Amino acid sequence: MSVSKSTESIDMEKKSSEASIISIILSAVKKASVVGIIYFAGYMQWSVAWFIGPIVLFVLRDQWKKSSDNRRTIAKVAALSSEKDVVLARLNDLPAWIIKQVWPNVNHYVREIVRDSIQPVLKESLEKYKLHGFKFERIILGTVPFRIGGVKVYDKNIDRNEIVMDLDIFYAGDCDISFYLSGMKGGIRDFQLHGMLRVVMKPLITSIPLVGGLQVFFLNNPDIDFDLVGIADVLDMPGLSDILRRIVIETVASMMVLPNKFPIKLSDEVEAVELKAPEPEGVLRVHVVEARHLMKKDISVLGKGKSDPYAVLTVGAQEFKTKVIDNTVDPKWDFWCEFQILESNGQQLYIHLWDKDDTGDDENLGSLAFYETRGWFWVTLEQAKHGMVHLRLTWLTLSKNYEDLETVLYETQMLRASNLNTALLTIFLDSAKNLPQARMSTKPDPYAVLKVGNKTQQTNVLMRTIHPVWEQGFTFLVTNPENDSLFLSIMDHKTSTEIGQLIYKIKNICNKTNLEVSKEPFSLLKAGPDSKITWSMHLRILKKIADEPMLGDAPRVLARTDSNISTPSTADSQVSSQTGKEKEQLPSGDAKQIDSEDVQEIIEDSSVSVVSSVPPSYTLEGLLHRTPSVTSSAGEAGLGRIQMTLRYSVQRQRLIVVVHKVIIPDPYVKLYLLPERAKDSKRKTQVIKDNCNPIFDESFEYVLNQIELGTKQLEVTVGTQKQLFYSSSNILGQVIIDLGKLNLTQPYNVWFDLQPEIDHD
CATH class of the missing domain: 2.60.40.150 (C2 domain)
Incomplete structure (x- = not known):
């Protein structure tokens, strides 16, 4: 063994010596070649440019080749990457500087909206709780603009006459807002808002600005939070602070959460009805059948009792609440409600279960978010240890055929639910003319109140005019168009007196083409002979999809x-x-x-x-x-x-x-x-x-x-x-x-x- 090792070492030494001799010879040849080239260039009297030129060309060629290879590599990575990766990679390139540049103008615009639209609603809502005299004193959004966390532009399943994009909006700025309430001064600091804002640009036109108008709205209620100062010692207590926060959220929802949209008209070529009275995609009918195995929240003498459950259902700004079933974890509600769906791509059905508490501090039993529109489901509750809810969902399309009403009425009667509707009425209240004066010295401050069934809606108040132009849209679910009527009252805000009235039977629309009334003037009762109201109306029958199962057909x-x-x-x-x-x-x-x-x-x-x-x-x-x-x-x-x-x-x-x-x-x-x-x-x-x-x-x-x-x-x-x-x-x-x-x-x-x-x- 030792002999073989020594032989191997001798062979390795020979090979290394041979390699060193070869390297010395190659080095000598290289040096001789360089000296020979220099000698030959001098002998031929060549200029130095013959050497510098090729070197520059080689360097430029290498740089161009590297740049070309990089472009191809980037294109290949982009093609193979997922859409999510590409979007995330470009989030840092969003033009935040543009938002910061226009932020002072946004501040001015928002201040006008808050004073003209939000302040009256807040004042009216607070008066219900005996809190009077609400008025904004100062509204400054500060220097920190809102941030866009992401942008999604839709290119499928949309009308070719519109552009639809979603913006993930987050605002946590240094706002300075002060107000007076019941003679005391208060303020709002650290206002925060986060939600998915949808911007719809429609219709597209051939003249500048190429877009006829905008519709801006939140798909679902945004997350809103803020701190109170000034009268915080009074309002920032359990109960009262929640009242103010709930009113703020409801006010924002009434303006910008579906089915409410904030329209912005950009061109006179576009009729206001196209932006301000959009027709829903359909109606979602929800049947909350029952729940089972809910958590036990009540405390009894012998230990853990049961619960007093009820459910709250919301889609955007629309909300329904079931009755409370006492002392059970397996409630049976058999509750029906209907939601207008304007944007099926993005809206969710939220169901939140609560245990009713006599102290007012209801306890959470679980919740869920639902995207489906058809079928029967047992759905497991989230944010709960256990519990399931039994739902039945039905999607109702909007039909222009009045003959479908007979079938729809029969189906609703078979369901044995008294609060179900058979039609949808869309109203665009354009304007009124020649209203009477409720006061001798000044013109009225008119607003219109519309009522169908037990639902009432009203327009904004316009100051000091007998020719008000509201241009506002409303939608009503109708129980039976054959029997129901639309009641319109025009009121003077200052005196609370009625200065005009109109009763319109909904079945009169059945004789109109496509069940539509387009900007027709109608005479007002309890007003002058020249007093008229101009509006447009669409009636649609709520038709169930043909293969939707009937009650009792669940397999x-x-x-x-x-x-x-x-x-x-x-x-x-x-x-x-x-x-x-x-x-x-x-x-x-x-x-x-x-x-x-x-x-x-x-x-x-x-x-x-x-x-x-x-x-x-x-x-x-x-x-x-x-x-x-x-x-x-x-x-x-x-x-x-x-x-x-x-x-x-x-x-x-x-x-x-x-x-x-x-x-x-x-x-x-x-x-x-x-x-x-x-x-x-x-x-x-x-x-x-x-x-x-x-x-x-x-x-x-x-x-x-x-x-x-x-x-x-x-x-x-x-x-x-x-x-x-x-x-x-x-x-x-x-x-x-x-x-x-x-x-x-x-x-x-x-x-x-x-x-x-x-x-x-």
Whole structure:
């Protein structure tokens, strides 16, 4: 061995010596070549430019080539990048300096709007709470302009005669606003506003400024917050400060939150009705059927009581509230309401459940945001440990055919709900002429009040005129156009006396072309012979889509089948092998029936989708992806087993956990996300009493992005309310599921073996 090593070292020394000799020879040749070139150039008497010129050309060529390669690389990266990455990369290039440059002009414009439009509304609203004399003294927005966090311009599903963009607006400036209220001076500091502002430029015209007008509005209520100074010691108390904040939010909503739009006319070529009386896209009818397994918030003598739940539904500035159901966690409301939808692309249905408290401090029972417009759903509440809401949504289109009214009236009667509507009336109140004077010395301060059914709306007050021009649009939902009428009263603001009146029967529109009245003058009652009102009206019938299911048509499907027992290792293969097998219906006593929406929510890949009908040819295994609900195995640790379905929705960024079944007396299941095991990640099923073979089928959701999902574990604890004689604990077993090791883009349904409880102490 030593001999071979010495031989190798000798060979390496020879090779290194040979390499050094070759390098010396090459170096000598290079130096001789340089000397020879210089000698040859001198011998030929060449100028120095022969050397400098090529060097300059080579340098320029290299720089041009690098620049060209960079352009191609950037273009390739941009083409392969996602739209989101491109937008985020350009956010820093937004022209903030432009906003800062025009901010003083914006300040002046906003000051006029606040004094002319917002101040009267605030004053009237505060007077309802016996707070009189509200008046702004100083309105200065400060030097810090609002910031645009992002811009989205729509190029699909829009009219070619409009430009639509969304702006993520955030304002947290150094404003200085002072006011008087009940003889005391107060102020607002640190005013903050954040919301998605939509700007619609329409119609597009051929002359400068190329856009006829703007419609500016928030899709949903923006987040508003501020601090009070001056009379803060009086108003910044629980209750009174909330009143002022709520009034400010409602005032902003009444002006700039859908269905309210703030129109800006830019060209005289455009009729005001096009900007100020837009027709909705449709009407969303919502049926809040019931809720189940809500949290218990009330405290009773014996411990935790139940709740007094009610629901608040909002779309933009529109809000409805259900009645309060006392002392229950499974309320049945059977509540109907209807929302006008002006922008289906962006508006959301928000549902917030509250526990009514006699002290006025209602407690949160959970909430959800909904994008769908059709179908029946069981939806899991967010910001709550547990609870679900049963909804039915119906999308109503706007028909110009008056003959559709008969069918619509029949359908609403079948629903047996007294507050449903069959038509939508859009009114554009243009102007009035030759109004009488309510006072001898001065002209009136007229405003118009419109009423259809039990809903009333009014125009702005115009000062000192007998020829007011309002140019305002209104929409009313109509119960029955055959019987309902539109009542118009023109009032004098100073004296509160009526100076004109008109009653118009809505069924008169049925004889008009396309059910439209275009800028027709009508004579006023209780006014002079020359007093007239000019308005335009559109009537639309609320027509249901043809394939929308009728009440009672909601399909039911079996949620259990008999087959072989599955194990965790074979669950996925058994699910796939079940496809195509013939279904076996169980006797009615053994089968648990659920709505098709329950099934869909278990397996939905993106957002909760519509399942209005399920053809009978659908296999149950294909819908539910559910393994057998009967097991005779006690599990690896002899503590039993639990059946669950896990799924991750990429689009909704949610982990969906469905607890199906355990086999123990009076059981419940509790969930935590690890490693934090935070209280807000706790979820708990209801307790099913006096049943050793219960089926929960309860769904829970966690808001997680895909990166977080890979770092989390799900702790599943099974407990019982029955105290077992051989154990001091009600906990029967646990399962710790490593979510990062599972492919949850497809439903993962399996029986898990329960293990002994982990001591967290």
